[in-house]
Amino acid sequence: MSVGNQADLTVAEFIESFAVDPNTRVITAYIEEYQDGRRLFETIEYARSRGKEVILLAPRAGEAVGRSVASHTGSMISNEDVLASICAELDVVRVRGIGDLLLALRGIDAPTRAGGRRVAVVADGGGAATLATDAAIAEGLEVPAFSAELVRRLKEIAPNSSVGNPVDLVGALDLGVFRPIIQAIASSGEGDAILMNGAFNNVAGASIEGECAVAANIRNICSQSGIALSVASTLTGEPAMTALARDRVPVFDFPVEAARCLELGRKRLPKRKLIANRTTRLFVGEVDYLASRTALAGAGVIFSKAVYARDADEAARAAHSIGYPVVLKALGSLHKSDSGAVVLNIRDEVTLRSKLESLSNELRPTGFSVEEMVVEKDAIELLIGGVRDPAFGPTVVVAAGGTRTEIWRDRVVALAPVDEDNALRMLNSLRIAPLFGGFRGSSRIDLDVVAKAVTAVSRFIADHDNVSEAEVNPLIVGPTRCLAVDARIVTAL
Structure with missing residues (x-):
């Protein structure tokens, strides 16, 4: 069609x-x-x-x-x-x-589809076992070690072979040798699929009918146990292989094809269901820096303290109310850090006035934001953003944040909105995720709080049809606090 x-x-x-x-x-x-x-x-x-x-x-x-x-x-x-x-x-x-x-x-279309990603590899030699295992892993499938009980049972059948998964049946060329191994694995419940790789030629001299009967028996063992079977054979024209193929068992020349067939053909295991968008509306607020902070704070993101100041006197009063050290930001620049519009760790009024004068002369800002200097032991900087994709609609992005976020390119994207469970899954998918649990003596962070911020940004972009971009960068996450220190909202013209 x-x-x-x-x-x-x-x-x-x-x-x-x-x-x-x-x-x-x-x-x-x-x-x-x-x-x-x-x-x-x-x-x-x-x-x-x-x-x-x-x-x-x-x-x-x-x-x-x-x-x-x-x-x-x-x-x-x-x-x-x-x-x-x-x-x-x-x-x-x-x-x-x-x-x-x-x-x-x-x-x-195979007789049975794998219900998961666990694959048992059964081969007629070490090389064949290694190639099949590598092919399975390359497809995102798992080749887990068998339990001690299953290894014991397999050793009783093949005492001279390696049977820990992959199973390497030394010198086993005849298909009938594999049947008891397949039976033991299939009945163990320790696999979702079996990937066979080898020659499987009839060197024992059994009749064609006998070999085909063995093939049918292996197929039935797998089907009755609810596990998938995929075969790679150097002799796909052998009667047993053609019999398997006639019964819709995937048979290929190479293990790469057999493994990919298992992955593409397995039953699907979605990580989430799409959340229906609530009734949307237009965002009617301002989108300057401080207004963006206010709007996203209203959505549920927790920000550091910030006070607007028009001149040095107002900035000094703001810093006194917040408490030193403070951060001074000159307003009006799109990327403030890139333009030198951010001064960190100002510890006294004299320095504050001096820095404000320098920024005024260099950047001609529209005003200033005096903000709490967020200092957290073992802090991690994250980015949470939302973009309205022209093809897929609202999306939410979680990434390693800060000024080098484009360099790290450690990010995960999802359709917005997401709930907290999916936000946690996104966070744990980042390459920097090992840092969250305390790495080499560093402190653990409260991921649940971060997930709430991800959910808040995702709902904000999903709820407002005219918001094309929304971003918090960085979100400073430490063992005791999770605070956003910068924000941006962009609306469609």
């Missing part, structure tokens, strides 16, 4: 129609343009709720979310970041070529 430029019916509408068709099992869609990306993924969720699998054949999307962005957030993420993140969150089958599409279809 061709939808052209979706000027009339959209891809989402076709998926919704096929979702209720009793004769449809799998829906595939080739997509280049996402007119309403959120609607598309809501429809995919609906189709899967009705027992239909959906495969997206979607080439890489490389355009920046916005060519002209005011925030660090907008400059860090692309359409591909958003698309890849949504597919990962919702565990949607996304392929980029016809070859992978065919592998996915074979995996979905």
Whole structure:
């Protein structure tokens, strides 16, 4: 079914129609343009709720979310970041070529689909075991060590072989040798799939009917145990291999294909469900620096103390009310740190007046913000941002923050809004996540408080149709406090 430029019916509408068709099992869609990306993924969720699998054949999307962005957030993420993140969150089958599409279809059509990512590798030699294991791990599958009990049972069957997962049956070329091993693994409950790699040629001289019967028995063992089976064989033309293929068991020449078929064909395990957008409205407030702080504070983000000052006398009074040391920011610059508009750790009034005079002469600011100097032991700087993607709508980004955030490029993006559980999952997905739990003697931070801030920003961008960007950077997170010290809101013209 061709939808052209979706000027009339959209891809989402076709998926919704096929979702209720009793004769449809799998829906595939080739997509280049996402007119309403959120609607598309809501429809995919609906189709899967009705027992239909959906495969997206979607080439890489490389355009920046916005060519002209005011925030660090907008400059860090692309359409591909958003698309890849949504597919990962919702565990949607996304392929980029016809070859992978065919592998996915074979995996979905197999007698049994893997219910998880645990794979038992069974091979006829050390090299074959290593290649199959490497192929599985490369696909994001797991090859966990077997329990001591299962190892004991396998050793009784093959005392001279390595059986810890992968299983290396030394010199076992005949398929019948593998049957008791497959039976033991399948009945153990310690795997979601079995990946076999080897020659599997009939050197024992069994009849063709006998070999095919063994193949059928192995297939039935796996199916009855609810685990998937995928086979890589150097001799795919052997009668047993062709018998497996006739029974829809995926059989390939190489373990890379067999492993990818398992990954693409497994049952999907979404990390979240999309949260329905509440009734949206227009943001009607100002979007200057202090107004942005106030608006995001109203949404639930906790900020450091800040007082507006027009001149040195007002700045001195503000600093006295806050308490030294303070931070002085000259207002009117888009990226204040880049333009030298931020002075940290001012400890007395004399220094404050001197710095304010210098900033006045150099930058001609519209005013000043005198702020609490946030000092936290073992503090971590994070960025929380929201961007309204033209294809997918409101998104929220969590990243390693501060002035070097574009360099670190350690970020996670999700469709907004998110709840606190999903905010925690996003935070724990960052590369810097080990720092949160206390690294090499540093203090632990309260991630629950950070998750509340992520949720607040996500709801703010989702709730206001005319907000194109919203950002807190940095959010200073320590063992005792979590405070935002800078903010930006951009509205659509």
